[in-house]
Amino acid sequence: MTFRYFTAAISLAVAALAAPAQAEVVEASDSGFTTRAGVVVEADTQAIWLALISPGGWWNDAHTWSGDASNMTLEPQAGGCFCERIPASEEDGAIGLDGSVRHMSVVQSFPRKVLRMRGGLGPLQGEPADGVLTITLKPVDGTTRILWEYVVGGHMRYEVPVIAKAVDGVMNQQLAGLASQFGGPVGAGGDTEEAASDDEDTASEDEAAADDEEGSADEPATAQDPPARATSAEDVAEALDALAAELED
Known part of the structure; x- marks a missing residue:
């Protein structure tokens, strides 16, 4: 899948999105960014966890290298792979051999509570930059809040504002895909900043302390204002066109 095709597919997927997930770029600097989204669904944490670790059932085909999300697998153990099989092709008489892609690696797995993975998704895979995706599940009044x-x-x-806006839209779209397995979101997850704070107790105290120490050490002296939220297909398409132009220059 070429980068141009990949970005075009993202634009089409976001254009079709109409789920009430609350997503935003919560911070950005010269060295990176954080995007956060939350939804509430009418399902228990057991059911959501089982769906979460079966990405072939909800990941969007447009955001795969093979064009088919059924090739996606996730091993929910530390060191496990969030991977994709690239089926063999015998076009033009070539000998077909299966390929594969490692999207992310699991670094923490607490069933029904937290899944944390490390890796650069989509166009970020070809960059030295790294990413950490943390997905938390928390029961709330008979429903479950998913924070992504x-x-x-x-x-x-x-440029950080450009890629942050694009990733924000894509993360929101993937979370909506997971929520769609349970009839779609029944709420936007409330204040994502507060939700993120509430869910910190699902990780160990040692890890939380280490994260705080790393965050303070990496914090730049001055930070840019967070880029505008990618709330429309036009916003995301504009950001993706800018990304493609940068790589072609």
């Missing part, structure tokens, strides 16, 4: 946070940092050949 992706933190990206490091060198990348994109």
Whole structure:
């Protein structure tokens, strides 16, 4: 899948999105950004966890290298792979051999509570930058709140406001795909900042302390204002066109 096709597919997928997920770029600097989204669904954490670790059932085909999300697998153990099989092709008489893609690696797995993975998704895979995706599940009054946070940092050949806006839209779309397995969101997840704070107790105290220490060490002296939220297909399409133009220059 070429980068131009990949970005066009993202634009089409976001254009079709109409789920009431609350998504936003919560911080951005010269060295990276954080995007966060939350939804509430009418299902228990067990059912959501089982769906979450079966991405072939909800990941969008447009955001795969093979063009078919059924090729996606996720092993919910530390060191496990969020991977994709690239089926063999024998076009033009070539000998067909299966290929594969590692989208992310699992670094933390607490069933029915937290799944944390590390890696650069989509166009970020070709950059030195790295990302950490943390997905938390929390029961709330007979429903479950899903919080989806992706933190990206490091060198990348994109302007941060441009890539942040595009990733924000795509993360929101993927979360909506997961929620659609349970009839779609019944709420936007409330204040994502507060939700993220509430869900910190699902990780160990040692890890939380380490994260705080790393965050303070990496914080730049001055930070840019967070880029505008990618709330429309036009916003995301504009950001993706800018990304493609940067790579072609």
